[in-house]
Amino acid sequence: MTAGTMKAVIKTKPQFGAEWGEAPIPTIGPHEVLVKVVACSICGTDLHIYEWNDWAAHRIKPPQIMGHEVAGEVVEVGHEVSSIKVGDYVSAETHIPCGLCFQCKTGKPEICRNLKILGVDTNGSFAEYMSIPEVDAWKNSRSLPPEVATIQEPLGNAIDTVLSEEIAGKTCAVIGCGPVGLFAVAVARACGATTLIATDVNEYRLALAKKMGATHLFNPTKTDVVKEVLELTHGDGVDVMCEMSGNSKALHQGLAMVTPGGRASLLGLYNDKQTLDLNTEVIMRGIHVLGITGRTMFGTWYKAARLLESGLVDPRPLITHRFPLKDYAQAMDLMISGNSGKVVLLPDGPS
Ligand SMILES: [Zn+2]
Numbered sequence: 191m192t193a194g195t196m197k198a199v200i201k202t203k204p205q206f207g208a209e210w211g212e213a214p215i216p217t218i219g220p221h222e223v224l225v226k227v228v229a230c231s232i233c234g235t236d237l238h239i240y241e242w243n244d245w246a247a248h249r250i251k252p253p254q255i256m257g258h259e260v261a262g263e264v265v266e267v268g269h270e271v272s273s274i275k276v277g278d279y280v281s282a283e284t285h286i287p288c289g290l291c292f293q294c295k296t297g298k299p300e301i302c303r304n305l306k307i308l309g310v311d312t313n314g315s316f317a318e319y320m321s322i323p324e325v326d327a328w329k330n331s332r333s334l335p336p337e338v339a340t341i342q343e344p345l346g347n348a349i350d351t352v353l354s355e356e357i358a359g360k361t362c363a364v365i366g367c368g369p370v371g372l373f374a375v376a377v378a379r380a381c382g383a384t385t386l387i388a389t390d391v392n393e394y395r396l397a398l399a400k401k402m403g404a405t406h407l408f409n410p411t412k413t414d415v416v417k418e419v420l421e422l423t424h425g426d427g428v429d430v431m432c433e434m435s436g437n438s439k440a441l442h443q444g445l446a447m448v449t450p451g452g453r454a455s456l457l458g459l460y461n462d463k464q465t466l467d468l469n470t471e472v473i474m475r476g477i478h479v480l481g482i483t484g485r486t487m488f489g490t491w492y493k494a495a496r497l498l499e500s501g502l503v504d505p506r507p508l509i510t511h512r513f514p515l516k517d518y519a520q521a522m523d524l525m526i527s528g529n530s531g532k533v534v535l536l537p538d539g540p541s
């Protein structure tokens with residue numbers, strides 16, 4: 191039994207920020223494992239919870255430990271756990287399915303009707319220890335450094351977005367180059383996209399997109415991105431558009447740059463309701479619009495692990511900053527500035 195208290199980043203109040211505090215080391219249920227966190231990473235979701243946007247205000251019930259992306263060592267397992275043992279090196283899928291609803295029973299637990307999300311509906315990973323349901327524990331290869339193992343969860347979102355239909359030999363535009371957009375560029379490159387366009391309003395992020403394999407970079411504040419993409423593709427438009435920004439203007443621009451009959455995979459979440467002219471933007475152009483919720487359980491994880499272990503995707507240029515966990519506020523400020531890729535937090539500090 192691991193007993194006592196631990197340090198954690200706790201959302202204590204329904205307002206901006208979080209506190210560095212003490213919390214009990216989680217006691218695990220029969221189907222859970224206790225993990226000593228070696229590395230965790232900051233997701234856009236964590237930022238929303240930290241900033242306390244409308245979504246967070248409706249969903250999060252403080253006090254709660256923040257975070258969901260993780261890599262760590264299993265130190266204890268519940269008595270019903272059979273697939274994970276003490277000493278295993280794991281990361282976590284964050285969808286906690288009920289196992290009983292229609293979606294769960296027909297092989298789509300990631301869109302479970304009674305879905306809970308780790309670090310959103312439960313205590314999370316920005317702590318020295320975390321409990322993970324066995325169903326969500328993913329055994330890592332020791333070849334993956336913890337700072338790489340922790341980013342498999344958002345990499346999975348990018349994999350689902352890019353690989354939801356064929357990508358090899360296709361032209362592709364990734365709209366929005368936050369960390370998941372940048373992962374999408376890397377995955378599209380690894381899986382055979384040809385012309386690979388990245389767009390963002392932030393030059394720092396465009397430079398990272400180039401490092402990850404984008405062939406063309408456009409900043410919509412500086413140029414007419416639709417015109418540029420059409421010119422580049424001889425007037426055809428791109429075969430595949432991945433909308434990662436959650437920005438209304440970018441959504442319309444993104445749809446306008448897809449070739450008729452092409453595919454639009456939408457991952458970015460919007461703050462407001464969006465209005466589309468379905469007739470002209472989608473239907474009459476025969477565009478396949480796919481809603482991507484992120485990560486199949488566990489097809490995506492096998493792809494993420496294989497892309498990383500084979501070296502086909504090297505996420506390290508994207509991991510731009512590392513902070514001791516206690517310096518989370520500095521890390522959050524940096525994320526808010528937009529001048530970062532993926533930010534990793536280390537409970538034991540950077541070595
Ligand atoms: Zn995440």
Ligand SMILES: [Zn+2]
Pocket residue numbers: 287288289290291292293294295299302303304305
């Ligand atoms: Zn279910």
